[in-house]
Amino acid sequence: MISLSPNLPPERQRAMLQQMLTIRRFEERASDDYGAGKIHGVVHCYIGEEAVAVGVCTALTRTDRIISTHRGHGHCIAKGADLNRMMAELYGRQAGYCKGKGGSMHIADFDIGMLGANGIVAGGIPIVTGAGLAAQMEGKGGVAVSFFGDGASNAGPFHECLNIAATMKLPMIYVCENNLWAAQTSAAQTHAEIDVAGRAAGYGIPGVVVDGNDVFAVYQAANTAVARARAGEGPTLIECKTYRWRAHTERKGQPDPRDKAEVEAWLQRDPIALLERQLRQQGELDDAVLRAMESEIAGAIEAAVAFSEASPVPLPEQATDDVFAA
Amino acid sequence: MRELTYNQAALEAIAEEMRRDPKVFYMSTDALPSLWNEFGADRIKVMPIAESAITGMGIGAAGSGFRPIVDWRQVTFCFVAMDQIVNQAAKIHYMFGGQAKFPMLFRASVGGGGQVAAQHSQSPYSMFMNVAGLKMFLPSTPADMKGLIKTAIRDNNPVISFESGRLMGLKGPVPDGDYTIPLGVADVKRQGSDVTVVALAWLVHEALAAADTLAAEGISVEVIDPRSLVPLDSDTIRASVRKTGRLVVADEAGPTAGFSAEVATLVTEDPETFARLQAPVKRVCALQVPIPYSPVLENAVFPDRSRIIAGIREVLRGSRAVAA
Known part of the structure; x- marks a missing residue:
């Protein structure tokens, strides 16, 4: 089951499906290319959680600001980042978003309000809260969104920032992607209360739990929170219950202590399949449209790979560029 | 030439830069009276004692077009914000390929001599010198203080103003008017x-x-x-x-x-x-x-x-x- 369709035109709803599929296909390719040694270091896949990024970002405008986590591809794509420059960054090339300085964990695009994926759990929460303060000082109705995981909700910056945002009535939306696992450790082992959203009560702000695999439910919760933030009424904490399908990283041979039955149960609630079924029921999607969508995405990803392979690797002397801004 | 204390010179520099550039604002756990009286709540953000959040918020505001001043007060209090300083502020420009600027001034008093024991008598600037991506200075006179702070506020990078606790009341000549002293010049x-x-x-x-x-x-x-x-x-x-x-x-x-x-x-x-x-x-x-x-x-x-x-x-x- 998925919640009833929101008040969005059919083409926007199809665009949500297309973005979710783009995230998934992008990461499937990234995982393959990582396994093939073309992508280095570490890659964290967002597959299974696509409805969160897409649902939230559908409620935003281009100038609204977001911050992401080490598992950041989905937020980048949902905010409108360029696949070519994303893939080129994963490939460590000059044409990448970070000129090959950041890699998978650090993609940012400040032109679209994407303030960066961040490799430190809870590290981005203060930064994006500062973007919320900036939006408040700008006075143009902008909002800022902090994406973070259940692990981050146990760290100090989460609590510090919720208190500050509530006190200052900052136009913030705190989106906890509760995928039940912080790296190799279960939320059941580390959370005093199972619902992160309940922590909002301590700061006197709304805290809502939504089905994070239901993109319309996420969108509607985000839309409510964004309206509240734009109206100057302060922050909201949205907890999206979701699950990552893959291990913590794509590194081969790492332990994945999750119970097979737990993983299997979540695979049955594929956010993309749920949305697809809903759109078909609404008469807004058929096989031909879906095939065309998949074909377009496949083309875009092939193009991103070709773009990346054509981009030169950085020159060694570029290692000393951009330590300081001019 | 008129004389100001080391501390007055810092505050005068900050007030002048805040008048000059509306993007400059101040975050501190206590409002400094002279700045509060002139600029009020719009520009002086009184924050809880949560240095990690305050420091990170400075980074986010800087990346959004502002020029925040984050007053850690004593350097010892910034240690709870080390993730934001070392992992975020210092690296974020480089790590994102130089695509955004992060102009920030951090203020921190350093040194000893006040009989306040180990946690409040520290001179840890070399810890920060060791981190690529941070600029920093430590003046010895009121005139240097004023010129360096003005330069730092205009710099497009995170800059730490280490300020000697022993010298806060030291008086010295300070030129009238707007002047700056470049970083990196002894x-x-x-x-x-x-x-x-x-x-x-x-x-x-x-x-x-x-x-x-x-x-x-x-x-x-x-x-x-x-x-x-x-x-x-x-x-x-x-x-x-x-x-x-x-x-x-x-x-x-x-x-x-x-x-x-x-x-x-x-x-x-x-x-x-x-x-x-x-x-x-x-x-x-x-x-x-x-x-x-x-x-x-x-x-x-x-x-x-x-x-x-x-x-x-x-x-x-x-x-x-x-x-x-």
């Missing part, structure tokens, strides 16, 4: 020919006093205040040592992997300067201990003019002849 506070003393903050004044004492004996001491730690003006330091042939480094911090070690290395790894050295480099630093409370103990830990004089005598005694 000031030769006293010309001399026999030995170079590179000193920071309070120890600049102690070194000048030592130079006065030794002048009566015919010993000519050159005193260099780097002012800026990153970037550090190695050219001026090396040129001075090539002239005098001797170097004493005076620092209120401990010696281990510290500022003093950096200065000694700048001199010894430069072949031309090394060739002119007539004596081993002498460091006059705090003892490598947490700073103790009782005045007798605290005074035993910190260097002062008498230890600088002893250090100078040591390098003069240990001198060798080098070819001109």
